[in-house]
Each structure stands twice: as C-alpha cells, then as structure tokens.
Amino acid sequence: MAPRAGGEARETSGVTTGLLVSYVRERAGEAAVEETLRRAGVPFTAEELSEPSTWTSYDTRIRLFTAATEVLGDPDAMFPMGAEALRNGMNAAVVLLVRAMGTPRQVYARLPRAVANFSTTSTMQVLEAGATTATIRYQLHEGYVHSRLDCDYARGLISMVPTVFGLAPAQVVHEECESSGYEACVYHLSWDRRQRLPWRRRGATTAADPELAALRIQVRSLQSAATDLVDGVDLDTVLPRIVERAAAAVLAPAYLLAVSAPAGGAPLVHSAGLPDADVPGLTARLLAGEDLGPGAVVVDVRSARRTHGRLAALHRPGEGGLGDERAMLAAYAGHAAAALDLVMALEGSRLETRRAGALLDLAHGLAQAADVPSTCATVARALPSIVGCDNAAVMLWDPAAGALSTAATVGLPADRETVMRTTSLRAEEVPELLGMLSDREPRVLSPTGGSAPMRRLLTSLGVSDAVAVPLLAGSTFLGVVTASWSEGQSGGAVDADVLARLRGVGDQASTALQKARLLETVRHQATHDALTGLPNRVLFRERLATALAAVPDGSAVGVLFCDLDRFKAVNDTLGHAAGDELLRQVSARLRAAVRPGDTVGRLSGDEFAVLLPRLGGPADADSVVARVDEAFAEPFRLDGTPVDVGTSTGVAVRSGPVADVAAVAEQLLRDADAAMYRHKHRDRPPAPSPRQAT
Template sequence: MPGEPHTRVERAVTGGGEQSGPVEARETSGVTTAGLLTYVKAHGGPDAVVRLLECAGVSATAEALADQSRWFSYRTRVRLFSAATEVLGDPDVMFRVGAAAMRSGLAHSLLLVLRALGSPRQVFRRLPRAAAKFTTVSTMEILETTATSAKAALHLHEGYEHSALDCDYARGLATTVPEIFGLPTGVITSAECRVGGGRTCIYEVTWERRSRLPRRRRTDGAADRELAALRGQLRTLQSAATELVGSDDLDSVLRQIVARAGEAVLAPAHLLAVAAPGGGPPLVHSAGIPDDQAEVLARRLLGGEDLGPAAVVVDVASARRLHGRLAAVYPSPEASMDDEQAMLAAYAGHAAAALDLLFALDGARVEASRAGALLALAHELAAAADVDAICSVVADALPRVVGCSSASVMLWDPSTGQLQARSAANLLREPQGVFYETPLRPEDTPELVELLTTREPRIIRDADSSPAVRGLLAQLGVTDVVALPLVADGTFLGVATASWEAGEAPEELAGDVLVRLRGVGDQATSALQRARLLETVRHQATHDALTGLPNRVLFRERLLAELSSAAPGAHVSVLFCDLDGFKQINDVLGHAAGDELLRQVAARLRAAIRPCDTVARLSGDEFAVILPGLDDPSDAQGLADRVSGCFAEPFRLDGRDAAVGTSVGVAVHEAGSSAEDLLRQADAAMYRHKQQKGSRAPHHAQAPAGSQGGRQEDGVSA
C-alpha cells in the first residue's frame, strides 16, 4: 500500500471529535437520516417529522436530512435518534428503524454491491467496509462468521459519547443482511454494550439456511429487492442527469456533480477536479475535504497521480474530451468496496455529458457576446470624435472581446521617438497612473524594437522580458501580455495590448486570442487613420497653409471663446498689423521670396507673444494677435512694442538682407462691444498708424461700448 498517497488522503477526510459552529461535521451519512425520516413519516405521519425536528433542535431542514448525499455530525444523529424515540413513544424504535432500512428503498448502489457478494456470510465479512459508508465515528470488526451466523464488534472512536440508541440502530441494520438474498430477517441472539466498561459493543446475529426455504420464497424476495435497487439506481442517475443538464451555471453544475456523487457511491468525501475550459487554474469542488487539501489533491488528480487505495477515482470524460477526474475518498483503504468504480464511472459519464453541453452553450454565449462586443465597438468607434476617444473605446472593448484581465492602447510619437500610453482598461488607479507616466523607448526596450521592425504581434511574459518591461508588468500586476502593432499603410501608429494576471492566461495565446485581438486591432487602425485624416482636414480648414498659423476662421472662434470666458476685471485686446513694403518684395524678389518673408514673420511673431496669446494670419500680409487676461488696458502697449520690435532686424531673403516694417493697431475690449467691433477698431487703428509714420508708438484705440470708432492717438510705422 503506497504510504504517502494513503497518508494524505486519510488526513483529508478524518476528523477527531465533534465540531461546533454552523458547519456540520461529516460524521453521519444522509442515508441514515433519510431512513429515519422515512420511518417516522410512515409510522407517525408528516406531523411526526415536524415534531421530530423540533424535539431534536437541529438546524438542518427535513429536505436536507432526506438528501442521501449529505453528511451530518454525530451529535445531530444522536439527537434525532432520541427525538424519534420520544415522538413515536417506542423505546425500541431505533432497532426497528435499522431493521426497516432494507425496505426503505435507500442506498441502492450499496445494496447492489452487497447483493453481488453472493451470501450473507460474505456480506458480513465485508461489512466493516460498508459501515464506513455510514459513519466515521466508529469502526466495525467481524469477530467470526459461519454459514448462518456472524459476531461483530463496534468500536466507538475517542472523543464521542456512547449512545445505546446508536447500538440499537446498528443491530437492527445487521438483521437486514439476509434480506438482501431473499432470506428472512436475521435474529440478534446476544448483545453487550460497552464491553468491560469500554467503548466497544458486541452482538451476534443468526439467520436461516437457504436450503431450508421453499424455492419460491428463497428467490422472489431477493429478485424483487435487486430489481427495486436497480430501478432506484436508475432513477438516481436520471435525476442527477436532469439536474445537471437543467443548469446553465458552471459553478452550480460542478457543485451538483460532487453532491450527487455521494448518492452514486457512498463515501465521507468526494473530490472533483476539472480543467478550466478557457485555461487557467483547474476548477475544484469537494465535499468533506478542507479547501487547502482539496487544491493539493486536485493537482495530483489532474496530474494522473495515484491517490492510493483509499480513493476510488474515475475519469470525467465524454467522446469529445476529458474534462477531469472524480474521486470518492475514504479514511482508510479498507472502506472501499468492489464494483464502486463502475458505479462512479457511470455517474461520471452523465457529468461529462452535462459538462459537454454546458461548455458548448457557454462557448456559444461567449461567442455571441464577443460578436455583440465587436458590433458595439464598431458603433462606438464611428461615434468617437478624436484619437483619445478612439483609444479609450478600444481599450474598454478588449477585455470583452478577447477575454483578458486588462488592456491598453499606446501610440507612437515620432517626434519624441517613444511609445506613450493613451488609454487603459481594468487597471487600478495607482498602477494606471504609473502606466501613463512610463513611456517606452526603443533604446530601453528590445520588445519595442522588435515591434517597430517586424510589425508582428509579440507574446510577452514577465519571466523572459527585458528589465524595463518586467518592472512595468510588476507594477501593473500582470504576467502575460499579447502586444499587437497597429500599422496603417506602412506607418507604425502604436500598440494594442491584452494582458492577464498570474495564472489567468489561456495556455495558448497565439491562437484564438490573437485572432480576436487582430479583429479589434484592425478596427482600431481604421478608426485611428480616419481620426488622423479628420484632424488633418480640420487643421487645414482652420490654419494657414503657408505659415501654419490659425486662419481667420479659427482666430474668430478663439476670440469669441476668450471674450466669453474672460474673468471680471480682466481685459482682452486685439493687435492688428500688416507689412510695409510687402508689394515691393514680391515685385523685386518674386513671390517665392514673399512667401518666405511671411513664414519668417510668423516665426518671429510666435516667439514674441506669450504662451496664452494667439497669433493668426488673416489674409495676404495681415496678421492679428489675441491678447487675453490683461489686468490693465495699457499692458497692450507693451505687447505691441514687442511685436514692433520683431521687425528691427532685417529679414534674410534670397541670399540678401531685406528691411521690412510694420504698421500696428491695438484695440481693447470693453463691456458691450462685440468681437466684430474689436476687430474693426484694431484694423482702423492699424490704418491710422500707417498714415502717421512719424510716431514712435503704435496707435492704440479704445472704443466705448457700442461705438464704431474710438479715441485716436498718434501712430507710428516700424
């Protein structure tokens, strides 16, 4: 007998003493409690069952106590036995309950196993194993057997208080053994409780010889009981199959498989280990085994290890696939019986068929959900207004479509040469902040170099990644990543990633997972292309093609925005200027030189204004500047002087220096005037300045509310 497997299994299912608290110790089979309720109801009616539960003071319901797959504590058993004696008013009731067990239609699988042994004598020889199916608090020993008698000893384990009612029940059960073979009920010829004041009870049962009975009487009862047991076993299997197929929740099905395995094979513990259909840790359900030990035993089961002779193990397999393994576990090797493996295997076949159906339905639901998610993604991407919105939609869709723990979209910035996070899904706030603040550079990240050069997907695992990536994965709490390059017309746009936490990734990431990721990536690439095209069109519609400055349309939009958002007491000013002698530049040096002049003027104006200001080219050689947030209207004069100073140095055109001047006009917005008023005032001031070339300061105009003109000052031409 292999020592280590046996030792581990024995520790898993053997407990010492009684347990208190809401969790029932697994010490008494539900076959015992179900038989008691059947007898009480038959002899006292339904009301007697209600009184029985009240008198016993147990928390279990009648439905739970009638479930043969359940187990209860020794204390619950003794309380029920005492209550039955009181409710039915019969001091010998527990002997009668035991003697009626064979006629109660319970434990069909055990009856068939015992029937196969061939004679009462052979059954008594195996009775210690059968007793272990009903209780874990006592051990039976057969002291001697003959063709018509058997002497048995029942040893109560330490930590339990002896109950005479329990002995009565055991003796009653012993008298039913001959009934299995169609013989009359046995007779107890001697009985002694607590021999020598100890924890052992001894009794002897006798029965009639088979040859003394008429042939009809000898065979009919046995055949009837065997037929009834077969029918009962069939009903049990059919009921279990119906329950399993009728559920659409995997966790519920696995719990039912374990629960109903207790009816297929009576044992104090059962264990089911099923390989997860989508990869990841195995699905483990057990009864009578602590969770931590169940996990260890499940790994051994799925690994094909032998749990030893104390366990009956069968495959949960159909014609399509091997789902896992199911085990009935006993405290010792002597508790299992012949033919139990065949019975457990028959039940496991029903369980495998149910799992086939459930996985097929679940797969169909998942695919339908993913198809719906892809359709929703297409609609959401169509409505996304910009690149950031597209990245957010794609990241949120990836877990639904791919089935990953988290996801992200990172975009390539060619100006800085780095990959920058733009959106993430299912990351906690702190890791998400780290992700956004950690750009990836080719010089630090070989994985990025490979994505840039091959443009092919890459599977990244924390164990074999570069230090930079390994550190980032650790901060994000993920171990497995599939990175898909987003490439449009040969241009590398960025990367979409699907990631998993430790132990959650499917075994195969390069198959179906990658196909679904590509499906999302294709939509993301098209949407990013469209967004960038729209951004280009939008930029062209609002910017000057020659200088890149905002055009008149965008200038007006920003002026309206500044006017509407100006804080109380703050002033918004507009500076208007055009170039002096621009026509001569075009006539003498040509239009190419004129275009270059305009580009250089735009660059100088950008350098002269504040970050919050807006400079625009309105038309030809006319430029304008929005000056928001001025505390004092006179501050506009200093900014106008700075703009005039841009023209102090000559411009370099066509290999020669060209001195170009400017005329500048300024208008400050006051309450009641509109954006159009402000532009007209600045334009008028600029023309006055052009006409007054001797002044050293640009013309400054302030218009009163609603007026078309304003206060005039001397202007200058720079």
C-alpha cells in the first residue's frame, strides 16, 4: 500500500514499522495496535505500516516506539522487539540473504552497506569482526535527536543475527551511547560459534528453523505476488503494484520501473523513493542498459516471448544489500512479466469476456501451481476455453532422451488418452519436431499430411486438426502446448487468432514452468545437503517421522548414526577440498551399502545417519551395520592418495506402533547418537556395532 500522508520523509523502512506492529499485536492484541497508532499520531493504518514499501520519517519511528512502550507498559520493550524480529515477521528475503552468507561474522561485516535498506538517518561502521566477536559503531546523522528507544531497538536487532544460523542471540555490551553524551553508540558483540546437535534443544521442531521458515514464507510470497499482480485489470493498477511488491523481494530506499507502452510511444514509468526531477534521466539510462551505479540492482521484466522493460532497486552510492538480491528480484520480475503479458492481452481483447475470464482463471491457477505436474495440468485444463479446441495437451522435452512426452492432457476418451501418454516423440524420427527445435516456430498438423509417425498418432487419437506451439525460456526449448480438434469438429478452426491465443498461453506456461522449477529448486535446497546431495537434517527428520507413523505391529524402525574417524586429520593434512571429496565418497559408499527404501542423510559436518524404515526386529539392523562397516574397509583415494578412514556407528530401534511420533523420533536420534558416542570412545573389538533398542 502506498502511504496516504503527503510529504512524509522516506527515512524508515516498512520492515521496521511492520515489526513494531507485529510485536505489539502479539503482546497485547489488535486494540493495543490501534492505541499505539493513535498515541503516535501517525497518518497510516497498521496494514500500511506493515508493507515493506511504506517508508516513514525518523520522527514517526520514534513516536511509534514511544507510544508502543507506553501502551505495553514496558519502557524496555524495544530491545526484545528487535531481538525477536525473526518470530515477529522479519522480511523473508532478508532472512534468506543473511542465511546464505554462511556465518554471523560475514553478516556483521556487511551490515554497514545494508543499513540504508532499513534507515537513512544513521551511519554504521564495523570496527572489528572476529569469528565470535564484533564491535560496531552506530551514529545518528546531524540534525536528528538521538533516542534511547532507537538504540534499544538497534541493539536487539543486531543481537538476533546469530539466531538466523540456529545459534543463541549475541550478547551486546553497550557502554557508550549517544543519549549519554558520547559521539556515537558503540556495541561490543559476542556469540557462540555453533550448536553441535540442534535437535537436543527442548521443544525444537523443523518449524523453528529460521531458514526453512523463511523459504516457506518466500514461496508463499511468490505465489501471493503472482495472484496479486494478475488481479490488476489495467496498467494503471498493475504498474504501482509491481513496484510495491518488489519491496518484498528486495529491500531498498528507491525503485524504478519502466515498460513499453502497448501501442508504442513513451515508456510507462512508475517509481518510489525518487525525486520527480531524477526520474526521466534515470529512466532513459535504465532502458538504454547503462550502469546505474554499484548500488543498483537491475533486472529485465521479461517473459518467455517478450521483454516488457526493466525494474531497478536503487541504493545510495556505497550502500547496498546483504547478498545476491538480484536473483530474488529476477524471480519476482518473472511474475511481473506474466502479469504484464496478461494485462496487455486484455487491453486488446476486452470484448472477449469469456476468454478473458478463462485467461484470468489460468493465471490464478498457475499462481497456485506448486510444481511442474500441477502447472502442466492447469495449462491443459484451460486451453479448450481459451482456444476453443476439443482436446489439449502439454508435452515436455527431455534433452537427454531427445524426445517429447506427455505431461498433461484433457478432452480425450480414456483409451486415446492412454495412447497419448504412452507415446514418445523422438526428434530423430519426427521431422516436425526436428524443425521446431531448429526454428522455434509453431506447427499446424493434420492426419492427411506431414510425416508418417505424426499421421499415425493423429489418426489413433481421432484428431483432424492440431496445432503445436513451442514453450520457450529465452532460447531454451521446454516443450510444446497442443490444441486439437476431433474429426468433424474443426471447421477450419486453426487460424491466426487461434495461433495467437495459443502463443499467449504458451508464454504464460513457459513463465509458470520456470517458476515451478525455481520453487522445486528452492524446496530441494531447503531439504538437501549441497555438498553430497543427501537429505539434510530437516528432510531426514521428516522421513523418520513418516516411517514411525506408518510402522505396523511386528515391525520396527531403526536409525543408524555414523561419525567419521580421523576426518579432521584429512582436512588438516590434505586440505578442505580433499575433506569435501571424502564426504562425497562416503555418501556414495553409504548409499551403495544400504537397502532399497533406506534413507542416507548428512546431518552435519562428518555426521551421517541412515533411516531403516522396514525392520522385522532389532536384530535385522545388524546386517545393515555390517555392510556400513564393510563400506569403510577399503581406503579412500583422495588426489591419488589412499586414505584409511573409519566410522563410529550407533543404532537405535523402535518396534511397533507409535503414539507420539515427534517425541519418539527425537528419542531415536538421541539414542543412536549416544550409542555412536559410546562406540567412538572405547576400544572397538571386531564385533558388530552396538545397538540400543527402545
């Protein structure tokens, strides 16, 4: 939402005011929020203050802080408000960027560049940043009156950085404060390096993982953004929304959007946070592809078929974000492009109410589609209404096999649908497909012409006319969408208008497929170890809980916990690259040693676990333990050097149905870990690894 107050200085990001609203609401309810806004005398609603794109003045921020402490009856409330930012709605994009940086030290070192994304009235300097300590200098700009409440909030906010990495909050020592007459506020921070076994924390759940929670929020935000944007029915509505929603993807003091007008002429421009006099010059440089400076994040607003224009998030010189904001803004720009595709199509087809409604339904369906199969099914279902065909299909390209296969189809009888789904079109056998791969142009097909394989397929489907349009992501061939008519039903239906509409659906489908694959990548990254490709702790715990919930009478579930012996020596003598290669080889041997249906996971560092979901009893785990031990019998070869590495192994087994799945899963992991620890710290005879049954 754009602020309704005229002349409000853009000095405080909506991230800050949104955290305040969330904190007060959680502590004292909606009435307390309204009372805080009333006492502060701000000309904004709680909803507006919660939008990242709503910037307010420093004075408004301090009035809100003051009013909140009064309403809550707690003069020290600003510190916990900052410290609990993760739990009270910290922007998901910020959490993901912070988490991607790897360590609190790296985050603190980058904070000065990112401060202007939250406030433009102060300067931050990092005086020292060590592995577990940092010293930060924070000074309010001249002309502003320092507030102890603002200082409390800043201290709380910087203390929560380690919590993004699953660590305890940083301890903050603050002996020099501007409110006490010092030239600047100086914060001395210290934090613990790491927590070895996060699941040991009482009450810990996968939902408490900040990164996983942020990923889920980000996925929902992407879906919500797509829905919100396509709800706009004209360019005057969509362009401001694109800029407003961009603030949720990348935090910055200013934004600029420029797109081509549907009928030509001057570009359509929308901006936020920029002086009016600066907009024309920046727009010309943006569309010309010129460098807008080191503080600019610029992406194309482009669908598979058309580049509409460019979108920029603008930071001040010398300032910027926390990490790779460009990837997040580019993902969002894809949704913006899809919205512009739709709106510009509607500009030229207002009289086609039914088909325009079908396009909107398709856009909503694509916004909700969470994976490739559901995206393809949504497109196939929409095509008959949009194109006016009898049957439709989406076929995806497999570059490894050099063939097209059906991902979704509608309108065919069951026997003919089976034919469609079981038919694979190979480029080497179908000239029409080979030609499409070459020129990326649609093909109009008929059972009376074309190649023999295509004639046979159309005849077996009972189709008299068909048209296939390629799905393209830039120059990458993704597949085709097809519209076809049953025998006697076409009536010369394949004309330029049909082709144009099918192309439009193809453009939306291409964008949606890219989005779906992006979401699948995000989900995969959230649940898999980047080095080995194994399930990480989050996914391993989920599969363990699923196995426990499904275990029948007379069966058991086991967890095998492995910790490498002499792994540190490999890192110290051969280097971390060799250590990484060792971990990859270990993961490969473990996967080869376990049974089909077992899950090998990497929990952390050199700790691996194996889920044994189908055991006849505790003794059945012994054979898996023996195979795991045998996997380490041969030396590993690292840079041509044979290296002997062993493993300490512990096993825990649970038999029969489980009532409290979460508690039992937690106990199994602890028991397997404890068994491994005992095994590691004793002389191991040539006998099977110890087992503990629960």
